[in-house]
Amino acid sequence: MTIKDFFTSLNKDLDKNQARDFAWLLVNRTKKEPIDWGVATITTKEQTAIKRELKRLKQGEPLGYVLGFVPFVNCEIKVTPDVLIPRSETEQLCDMIIQEYEGVPTTILDLCTGSGCIAVSLAKNLDARVTATDISEQAIKIATQNALANFAQVDFYNCDLFGDKLGKFDLIVSNPPYLDKKEMENLPHSVKDFEPSLALYGGEDGLDFYRRLVKEAPQHLNNGGIMYLEVGDFQADKVVEILSKEFDCEIVADYYGFDRFVIARSRK
Ligand code: GLN
Numbered sequence: 001m002t003i004k005d006f007f008t009s010l011n012k013d014l015d016k017n018q019a020r021d022f023a024w025l026l027v028n029r030t031k032k033e034p035i036d037w038g039v040a041t042i043t044t045k046e047q048t049a050i051k052r053e054l055k056r057l058k059q060g061e062p063l064g065y066v067l068g069f070v071p072f073v074n075c076e077i078k079v080t081p082d083v084l085i086p087r088s089e090t091e092q093l094c095d096m097i098i099q100e101y102e103g104v105p106t107t108i109l110d111l112c113t114g115s116g117c118i119a120v121s122l123a124k125n126l127d128a129r130v131t132a133t134d135i136s137e138q139a140i141k142i143a144t145q146n147a148l149a150n151f152a153q154v155d156f157y158n159c160d161l162f163g164d165k166l167g168k169f170d171l172i173v174s175n176p177p178y179l180d181k182k183e184m185e186n187l188p189h190s191v192k193d194f195e196p197s198l199a200l201y202g203g204e205d206g207l208d209f210y211r212r213l214v215k216e217a218p219q220h221l222n223n224g225g226i227m228y229l230e231v232g233d234f235q236a237d238k239v240v241e242i243l244s245k246e247f248d249c250e251i252v253a254d255y256y257g258f259d260r261f262v263i264a265r266s267r268k
Helices: 003-011 016-030 044-058 063-067 088-101 117-125 137-149 181-185 208-216 236-243
Strands: 069-072 075-078 106-111 128-134 154-158 169-174 221-230 247-253 259-266
Touching: 003 016, 003 044, 016 044, 016 063, 044 063, 063 069, 069 088, 069 117, 075 117, 075 137, 088 117, 088 169, 088 221, 088 259, 106 117, 117 128, 117 137, 117 154, 117 169, 128 137, 137 154, 169 208, 208 221, 208 236, 236 247, 236 259
Parallel strands: 106 128, 106 169, 128 154, 169 221
Antiparallel strands: 069 075, 221 259, 247 259
16 A cells, blocks of 8 residues: 555645645654655555554644654654643744854753753754753653753753752853643643643742742852743743742744743843
8 A cells, every 4th residue: 555545545635734644644754745645655554553653642742742853953852741742932042042052161950840941952953052850750761861862961850940959151041830720720621631731830920930930040050041941821921020029031033933931041
């Protein structure tokens, strides 16, 4: 059977998003681009395996978990349900930092590293000494595997935010959990039932981590140190209000036009 016939036979009862994910699944599993699907064939064994994965997609499981990895900057990041699936906004945050610090020796701390996507992509693309922490032991295991697989050197610590062993850094980067209570209750099924709530929930109003950062970050930043933070929809102003006690802040929008990042420059 050609891949095209296989795709068409199963594509019928999928909605638009599922069809797109199914197409990605097929490209990744068969290593054949859609342009070749009319002539390339698919074995029965491959069909059975892919049908099993398609069933998971239909149940609402995100493609990243079904495939087991996502592309991120120029890295391949392994993901399991123990870690958040890296989002394109976070990729934009890393691209921004890579452009800014290319060729500049820097020390970087990535807090709430999860899959390690931020730490790994920065270590791979910058002349930087990168440290990363996460409260989840499982996440640190995945992040460590991601660093190794991408030939990136990162020092990982399993601790709550800064723990008690960390020194000072030029940059602190974080995409902390920032959803509020209401957003947690209204999450789409694919997030609610599959992604770890530990990586998503930022307290009653979603801002707990930024409140901790304004207290704990200054002693971990070198003079002139900077924080690059991702924030939730409509949170940027509130985060700036919290951080302005210690930092000069700038808000940057993401490609969708949402105020998504806060760059906080230390005043000392
Ligand atoms: N740093 C990881 C990411 O950006 C995990 C974030 C988190 O767990 N809140 O995807």
